[in-house]
Amino acid sequence: MLQYILETSVYPRQPEVLKELRNITSNHPEAVMATAPDAGQLMGMLLNLVNAKKTIEVGVFTGYSLLLTALTIPEDGKVIAIDVDRGSYEEVGLPIIKKSGVEHKIDFRESEALPVLNELLNHKSNEGGFDFAFVDADKENYWNYHERLMRLIKVGGIIVYDNTLWGGTVAKPETSTSEWRRGGRKAMLELNQKLCADQRVQISHAVLGDGITICRRLY
């Protein structure tokens, strides 16, 4: 089914520069971390649906979801893109982002994400100042990001969390989960429960890519 969806509905619509970025990223030892193209396609639609102009991205890697965002938001839009390590972004993503003519929309911050979000919250004008956020970084901190993003994203805005199915391990016993995946599994199990209980958001847990959870701020 996935192959069918990708070949029928995703790859033919994928902008050439995103295809190029994914191809080059495939040579990276951590290529598996790039956002899945079907999840990316839905993300593009969500960005359009909320007319996203100001966005936040937590976890850039080589920049697949970042380029997608920068291509989708308007000319005067801005994405604050946060990653602890700018290496993969600069080596792999940036040349293609420059070629695509969207670098001016990107405000890249090389940092742990929490201090950047905290600093944004130090300025009252940032509260409710963003339309959209995409979170795809250290799984253990997703709830910490959620608490901050819920203040930065406007009512009606959207936060998308990647990897909320964590390779399907969330639906299996811990004993059938490989050792290296157990930390992420625990983090995603806790996050999924907390998001479900969070009445401030409408949610949809979608089986796309590695699982994405879409949260729309209600109040």
Ligand SMILES: C[S@@+](CC[C@H](N)C(=O)[O-])C[C@H]1O[C@@H](n2cnc3c(N)ncnc32)[C@H](O)[C@@H]1O
């Ligand atoms: C899964 S990758 C992001 C993939 C990206 N969204 C894409 O489409 O290619 C996760 C990224 O999160 C970054 N990261 C991990 N912990 C972080 C933290 N505490 N703060 C900011 N970035 C972090 C890593 O350096 C890595 O580049």
Ligand SMILES: O=c1cc(-c2ccc(O)cc2)oc2c(O)c(O)ccc12
């Ligand atoms: O295999 C991974 C690992 C990560 C990951 C691990 C630790 C961090 O601090 C950040 C990211 O992220 C992944 C990911 O987002 C994905 O879509 C597939 C695989 C992995």
